[in-house]
Amino acid sequence: MFGRILRDFCRRPALLDGQNVSRYLHVTLPSEKNRDRRSYLASVPSKDEGTEGEKFVYIDSAITKKEDMFPDVNTPNMLFGAVKFSEVPICHIKSSSNNTILHVTKANGERIMIRSCGMEGFKNTRKGTNIAAQATAISLAARVLELGIHTVRVKIQGLGPGRMSSIKGLTMGGLKIISVTDNTPVSWNPLRSRKQRKL
């Protein structure tokens, strides 16, 4: 609006030393450009990092009791189908922005099965989507169930589109998840990281 008024105003020929000199002051393009970028950024959906529930609280979960949701001293000895909690196989999930790697190990870290979105047939940017992560998790769950593993503990690392969807995929594939652990490496005095991306 402001740009339009200014443009109309400047379209009038200005009198300079008795002769007509018409000048144009262009302000519309820069201002419109800025507005376009702002509206574009507002319309772009926010990046899925698998951090659902970080900012907003669901009312039904807020009013329920949470004491039994956190482990205590006795948790490692809790029995889940005749197996101790500390001996249940672990599913390590490493989700980055470009890929998701799922890795099922025994409790001592021995490998049982590893699958990633790239191995599943997704290539390039499609690897870094929540759909790819979910599909990978479902196929992994099917393979692991054949080996006779029905319950796993989940250990997630990193933020990425596969963070939540791979866990969802594991449950959809038929695995029973008994605990969710975050293992994201976070440091408060980190090494100097790589330089900022230029956009």
Next chain:
Amino acid sequence: MKHLKFISRTVLVRNENVDEACRMLNRIMGSEGFLDQYRRTRFYEKPTQMRRRVNYEKCKAIYDEDMKRKISFVLRTNRPEPFPGCY
């Protein structure tokens, strides 16, 4: 301090409600500042950027505190005059 495996940063799933557990974990990680710190350290933050960010956070904290006090003042119950300023 060494953090015990599957004791720290762990949420147990109850009633097979995995979504609830994940949301709880995310909320705790977010409110403790782990996720913000992780996002911030993906790329190097220049000292000028850090100063700007810290100053902004300070200002925001002051503003939030004031606004919180104002809102609680306006929304207070059991006040002697129920509608102050309205006749």
